[in-house]
Amino acid sequence: MSIxxxxxxxxxxxxxxxxxxxxxxxKSPRSTVNAESMxxxxxxxxxSEFFTKNRHLLGFDSPRKALLTAVKEAVDNSxxxxxxxxxxxxxxxxxxxxxTSEKQFTMTVEDNGPGIMKAQVPNVFGxxxxxxxxxxxxxxxxxxxxxxxxxGMYGLLTTGNPVRVRSKPGKKSVPLAYEIRIDTAKNRPDxxxxxIEWDKEHGTEVSIDMEGEYRxxxxxxxxxxxxxxxxxxxxxxxxxxxxxxxxxxxxxTNELPQEVEEIKPHPHGVELxxxxxxxxxxxxxxxxxxxxxxxxxxxxxxAKEICEKAGIKPETNPRRLDTPAVQRMKTxxxxxxxxxxxxxxxxxxxxxxxxxxxxxEVDADFYVATSRKPVVYRGHPFxxxxxxxxxxxxxxxxxxxxxxxxxxxKKKTENDEVLMGAADEPIRLIRFANRVPLVFQxxxxxxxxxxxxxxxxxxxxQQPRGALPIGPMVVFVHIASVWVxxxxxxxxxxxxxxxxxxxxxxxxxESGRKLGVxxxxxxxxxxxxxxxxxxETYIPHMVVALKDIxxxxxxxxxxxxxxxxxxxxxxxxx
Amino acid sequence: MAxxxxxxxxxxxKKDRGPLSDLDKVTLREIKNCAVHVHEKICKQDKxxxxxxDRSLKNARYDKKDGYFVMGRSRIERTLSVxxxxxxxxxxKMMALSKQLVDEDDFATKREAYYxxxxxxxxxxxxxxxxxxxxxxxxxxxxxxxxxxxHLRFRADEHxxxxxxxxxxxxxxxxxxxxxxxxxxxxxxGAYSIPSSVEHLGFETKAKFVLAIETLGxxxxxxxxxxxxxxxxILIGTQGVxxxxxxxxxxxxSDSHKLPVYAFNDCDPYAFSNIYRTLKVGSGNAVHxxxxxxxxxxxxxxxxxxxxxxxxxxTHGLKDVDIKRAQDxxxxxxxxQAHKEWQKAIEMMLKSGQRAEQQALxxxxxxxxxxxxxxxxxKEASKFLP
Numbered sequence: 006m007s008i009x010x011x012x013x014x015x016x017x018x019x020x021x022x023x024x025x026x027x028x029x030x031x032k033s034p035r036s037t038v039n040a041e042s043m044x045x046x047x048x049x050x051x052x053s054e055f056f057t058k059n060r061h062l063l064g065f066d067s068p069r070k071a072l073l074t075a076v077k078e079a080v081d082n083s084x085x086x087x088x089x090x091x092x093x094x095x096x097x098x099x100x101x102x103x104x105t106s107e108k109q110f111t112m113t114v115e116d117n118g119p120g121i122m123k124a125q126v127p128n129v130f131g132x133x134x135x136x137x138x139x140x141x142x143x144x145x146x147x148x149x150x151x152x153x154x155x156x157g158m159y160g161l162l163t164t165g166n167p168v169r170v171r172s173k174p175g176k177k178s179v180p181l182a183y184e185i186r187i188d189t190a191k192n193r194p195d196x197x198x199x200x201i202e203w204d205k206e207h208g209t210e211v212s213i214d215m216e217g218e219y220r221x222x223x224x225x226x227x228x229x230x231x232x233x234x235x236x237x238x239x240x241x242x243x244x245x246x247x248x249x250x251x252x253x254x255x256x257x258t259n260e261l262p263q264e265v266e267e268i269k270p271h272p273h274g275v276e277l278x279x280x281x282x283x284x285x286x287x288x289x290x291x292x293x294x295x296x297x298x299x300x301x302x303x304x305x306x307x308a309k310e311i312c313e314k315a316g317i318k319p320e321t322n323p324r325r326l327d328t329p330a331v332q333r334m335k336t337x338x339x340x341x342x343x344x345x346x347x348x349x350x351x352x353x354x355x356x357x358x359x360x361x362x363x364x365x366e367v368d369a370d371f372y373v374a375t376s377r378k379p380v381v382y383r384g385h386p387f388x389x390x391x392x393x394x395x396x397x398x399x400x401x402x403x404x405x406x407x408x409x410x411x412x413x414x415k416k417k418t419e420n421d422e423v424l425m426g427a428a429d430e431p432i433r434l435i436r437f438a439n440r441v442p443l444v445f446q447x448x449x450x451x452x453x454x455x456x457x458x459x460x461x462x463x464x465x466x467q468q469p470r471g472a473l474p475i476g477p478m479v480v481f482v483h484i485a486s487v488w489v490x491x492x493x494x495x496x497x498x499x500x501x502x503x504x505x506x507x508x509x510x511x512x513x514x515e516s517g518r519k520l521g522v523x524x525x526x527x528x529x530x531x532x533x534x535x536x537x538x539x540x541e542t543y544i545p546h547m548v549v550a551l552k553d554i555x556x557x558x559x560x561x562x563x564x565x566x567x568x569x570x571x572x573x574x575x576x577x578x579x
Numbered sequence: 580m581a582x583x584x585x586x587x588x589x590x591x592x593k594k595d596r597g598p599l600s601d602l603d604k605v606t607l608r609e610i611k612n613c614a615v616h617v618h619e620k621i622c623k624q625d626k627x628x629x630x631x632x633d634r635s636l637k638n639a640r641y642d643k644k645d646g647y648f649v650m651g652r653s654r655i656e657r658t659l660s661v662x663x664x665x666x667x668x669x670x671x672k673m674m675a676l677s678k679q680l681v682d683e684d685d686f687a688t689k690r691e692a693y694y695x696x697x698x699x700x701x702x703x704x705x706x707x708x709x710x711x712x713x714x715x716x717x718x719x720x721x722x723x724x725x726x727x728x729x730h731l732r733f734r735a736d737e738h739x740x741x742x743x744x745x746x747x748x749x750x751x752x753x754x755x756x757x758x759x760x761x762x763x764x765x766x767x768x769g770a771y772s773i774p775s776s777v778e779h780l781g782f783e784t785k786a787k788f789v790l791a792i793e794t795l796g797x798x799x800x801x802x803x804x805x806x807x808x809x810x811x812x813i814l815i816g817t818q819g820v821x822x823x824x825x826x827x828x829x830x831x832x833s834d835s836h837k838l839p840v841y842a843f844n845d846c847d848p849y850a851f852s853n854i855y856r857t858l859k860v861g862s863g864n865a866v867h868x869x870x871x872x873x874x875x876x877x878x879x880x881x882x883x884x885x886x887x888x889x890x891x892x893x894t895h896g897l898k899d900v901d902i903k904r905a906q907d908x909x910x911x912x913x914x915x916q917a918h919k920e921w922q923k924a925i926e927m928m929l930k931s932g933q934r935a936e937q938q939a940l941x942x943x944x945x946x947x948x949x950x951x952x953x954x955x956x957x958k959e960a961s962k963f964l965p
């Protein structure tokens with residue numbers, strides 16, 4: 006098989022290079038290594054090759070994680086496509102075993118999105134770093150264009166089978182089925198296609214065979230899809246697991262998320278390298294025009310100020326600027342006050358829909374949500390949202406109109422176990438970036454840091470030092486941004502920018518305060534319930550003693566008991 | 580196999596008892612009055628309350644004329660609430676038990692009462708100190724009406740004091756009720772033991788005084804060498820703090836034959852305050868009973884701090900607790916505050932920092948105490964500490 010041999014070649018080449026590099030001291034006089042001989046081994050390393058060897062960076066480091074990452078990438082793409090085309094998403098996810106194997110699975114994700122044109126299909130699924138999202142600043146799930154093709158490549162490497170795609174771009178288009186292999190050496194897809202019958206108006210389906218490990222519980226495909234349903238209450242999703250069990254996630258709203266605008270980069274968010282690249286790619290012939298038209302929030306006055314500070318004439322062709330000049334431009338940009346970027350490019354979920362999503366998927370006694378207004382980090386707008394679901398139903402007490410405290414009957418559902426822990430366990434923290442659940446690397450994430458840094462004792466929760474609080478609670482945190490600062494390409498944790506930590510802190514505090522009011526009220530009621538139970542334990546003994554001493558009859562004894570109960574309850578009005 | 584709950588085969592029969600004595604009638608009336616008060620409040624849908632005398636030394640006043648601690652006016656009111664509901668129920672249950680004991684002409688020791696409560700389910704006492712405290716509360720409450728613990732048919736578990744000397748104790752036979760004459764010289768190498776209830780006893784004696792001895796060892800030495808005969812006295816071994824019955828016994832004996840009472844103790848703060856002071860004027864905790872259970876005529880024979888000097892006795896250093904107790908006596912105890920002689924003695928002890936035991940007299944020979952020390956001291960009884 007060509008892939009395997011290709012990998013072998015690559016491996017040899019790299020190891021030789023490494024060895025050569027370490028041989029800076031010529032220990033062996035017989036060594037004949039020189040620039041000429043080294044040159045024969047020096048060649049371009051393709052992106053595909055690089056990621057073949059570094060697949061952990063993309064989330065394919067273990068068979069179990071690989072399955073989840075593949076589902077995640079496919080679902081992300083489907084939802085992005087549906088929303089951009091303003092179609093209410095209907096998604097079908099299926100994981101099935103290949104034969105009776107417990108190690109090889111087929112993952113299939115089908116959507117009702119706009120479909121993909123024939124010319125693009127091979128590139129989308131068969132070429133790394135190919136996509137529509139990397140080059141623009143727009144809030145979307147995918148960012149880099151490596152996700153689904155990396156999944157395809159992983160499948161090809163572990164099973165030898167090509168990625169299978171079916172797509173129909175519109176009502177009148179002909180549905181086509183594709184088989185796509187990735188040439189890891191050239192980062193070029195190798196695709197075949199044929200016309201098929203497909204009873205669907207439009208949409209795309211991708212199937213990837215891959216090595217995997219199927220597990221339930223935490224960090225499983227189930228959990229991921231459930232979390233996805235929490236943050237995306239507009240999605241209808243049907244999931245079939247390898248045992249044929251079907252789970253359906255219903256919509257909680259019939260409205261698509263607000264349409265988001267694409268924005269140009271804000272000057273404060275670009276680094277020197279990107280600035281140089283933008284200059285090279287710019288069609289503007291003056292520096293002033295380049296600044297005004299390739300960035301957001303730069304007007305004529307602002308452009309003039311930057312040029313003056315940098316000592317560049319505004320009418321200079323930006324391509325003629327040498328690197329020191331661009332360096333000065335960057336310094337000038339940082340020293341100039343520029344209006345914050347437009348915030349309309351951010352589409353938060355909103356408090357109402359966070360609550361709807363939580364209520365749909367997590368059974369709790371109390372829900373609260375906070376949606377902060379968008380702000381900016383390093384020129385990128387972002388917004389933080391927090392939701393809290395607290396308390397297992399049935400563990401609560403309620404006060405009747407008559408002043409009696411009663412235990413509310415517990416309705417048990419299977420939802421309980423999946424997301425909410427027991428009263429003596431740490432809370433469950435569920436993290437989202439642009440509506441995508443973040444499943445791995447919780448401790449490395451800015452969100453976790455902010456939740457731990459919050460003093461939950463203020464809100465009536467227990468919290469060990471430097472850890473998540475304890476209690477039956479789910480904390481939902483969402484960051485929406487045109488460019489989410491992940492700590493790695495596998496998009497598992499958010500980087501800890503001060504601006505982001507501060508917004509997280511404020512959002513958690515706002516929801517926390519409301520939680521605190523609820524928790525304290527419940528605790529007071531529970532304490533009162535305990536006291537009343539205690540009182541009622543001893544009333545009969547008092548009555549028996551009085552009965553013995555005064556020779557009361559049953560009627561008087563009952564009356565005394567009732568009176569005592571009333572007296573004590575009356576004295577304990579809340 | 581499930582454990583079967585044990586049920587006693589013999590169900591308690593209601594005993595035939597003779598007619599109620601007047602004292603019993605008073606007791607039953609007081610128990611009933613208290614219960615009626617609680618029940619009436621409940622009927623009116625008010626919170627019932629019980630009033631207890633404050634049984635702390637703060638509420639004790641030393642009446643030099645009467646010669647014992649008397650209770651002040653401070654009362655503790657216990658209103659039914661979450662915090663008091665358990666002890667409220669237990670107090671009522673304990674009163675019901677007392678009524679049952681009077682009805683059946685029976686009694687229960689403190690420990691027995693504690694075990695009876697084990698049948699009260701949630702209202703049971705976990706530890707005996709709890710049931711003792713409840714009993715003390717009830718006793719104090721009823722003492723305001725002149726009803727004592729003995730009348731409530733509760734008894735102490737305490738050991739009785741020991742008696743040796745030329746004296747006849749007049750008691751009654753339990754079964755026939757015939758009078759019994761107990762000769763206290765007739766116990767050979769043993770001694771007469773004071774019963775827990777002494778109210779019905781009478782005495783015949785020609786002795787000159789009563790000697791209350793703190794330690795059993797000293798009591799035995801004096802009694803084995805027939806010191807009671809030599810000195811014509813009655814020896815009482817209190818074994819530490821004299822029990823209520825012992826105090827009452829000595830009091831009755833002293834009252835009926837106008838006998839002076841001399842205390843012969845160790846020389847340390849505990850012996851002064853807890854043993855001697857309790858014998859003479861009663862305790863703060865039992866302040867409601869002191870008028871019956873103390874011996875105001877008692878005087879302190881020794882060993883005094885001056886004796887340590889005079890007889891060159893071997894000593895031990897005062898411990899921290901001793902010093903603290905001595906300072907507390909000077910500062911807070913109304914009895915010691917009322918007697919300059921005691922203050923001087925205590926200050927002398929604190930200054931020397933030494934204490935001595937009765938047995939220290941053995942330095943000068945085992946029988947030095949009866950051959951020399953006691954006869955010398957008794958010659959100058961007027962110099963005893965008050």
